[in-house]
Amino acid sequence: MVRDIEDIVVSTLSRFLIPFMQVFSLYVFAHGHSSPGGGFQGGCIMAAAFILIVIAYDLREAKRRFKEKALLIFCCLGVFIYVGTGFLCLLLGSNFLDYSILSKVLPADPVKARYYGMAMIELGVQITVMAIMLSIFLDLVTKGEHEGALEEDV
Amino acid sequence: MKKVLAFIAIIITGALLVYGVEDFPKWADPNQPASLHVSPRYIEHALDETAVPNLVTAILADYRGFDTMFETAVIFTAGIVVMMLLRRPRKW
Numbered sequence: 373m374v375r376d377i378e379d380i381v382v383s384t385l386s387r388f389l390i391p392f393m394q395v396f397s398l399y400v401f402a403h404g405h406s407s408p409g410g411g412f413q414g415g416c417i418m419a420a421a422f423i424l425i426v427i428a429y430d431l432r433e434a435k436r437r438f439k440e441k442a443l444l445i446f447c448c449l450g451v452f453i454y455v456g457t458g459f460l461c462l463l464l465g466s467n468f469l470d471y472s473i474l475s476k477v478l479p480a481d482p483v484k485a486r487y488y489g490m491a492m493i494e495l496g497v498q499i500t501v502m503a504i505m506l507s508i509f510l511d512l513v514t515k516g517e518h519e520g521a522l523e524e525d526v
Numbered sequence: 527m528k529k530v531l532a533f534i535a536i537i538i539t540g541a542l543l544v545y546g547v548e549d550f551p552k553w554a555d556p557n558q559p560a561s562l563h564v565s566p567r568y569i570e571h572a573l574d575e576t577a578v579p580n581l582v583t584a585i586l587a588d589y590r591g592f593d594t595m596f597e598t599a600v601i602f603t604a605g606i607v608v609m610m611l612l613r614r615p616r617k618w
């Protein structure tokens with residue numbers, strides 16, 4: 373069922389391309405405040421870079437690199453960062469997701485604290501979107517046998 | 527027979543929706559309520575209130591941060607559901 377076809381052109385090219393895609397994803401994420409971009413788009417580009425690894429190499433390699441448990445932890449971590457930022461604002465005595473109060477714990481004035489708070493929630497969105505896209509792709513492409521079951525086909 | 531009934535129900539629902547669209551403001555009408563109240567408020571006060579130079583980010587992450595949070599939760603739920611539906615145990 374799983375075939376080991378490794379095309380040298382595709383794998384070499386993707387080896388060159390993937391770091392640039394990842395850096396571009398972080399650029400899109402970091403520029404979400406002042407230009408088009410943000411966590412969602414950056415997460416999708418990051419997931420596309422990882423999916424390119426899966427396409428260029430084979431499923432067994434992908435399964436070795438991307439454990440289902442780790443992906444699940446990342447999914448939860450992203451949502452946790454977002455909601456945690458909201459509740460941190462609440463705990464510091466302000467409204468939910470009112471970032472200016474974060475200047476109490478961050479070494480910054482309220483305007484800069486807003487910037488950091490938004491960067492934090494964008495980070496949460498980025499991590500969740502990246503992990504979920506990759507997890508859906510891997511679940512679909514391995515027919516749900518992402519973890520386990522592949523060994524018996526060898 | 528069931529299929530015919532379902533088809534009729536779909537036709538009626540669709541017709542009701544199209545009828546409801548008639549009451550909407552015209553496309554890109556400058557006098558529609560959204561352009562009269564919400565948009566000028568955001569355009570005029572976003573920089574003072576949120577200190578974000580980008581209007582889109584100001585609305586996405588600040589005015590509607592709660593909305594964006596549940597958007598992320600929806601993505602999360604979608605991924606978990608795909609995992610639950612497709613995933614198979616090691617030995618079937």
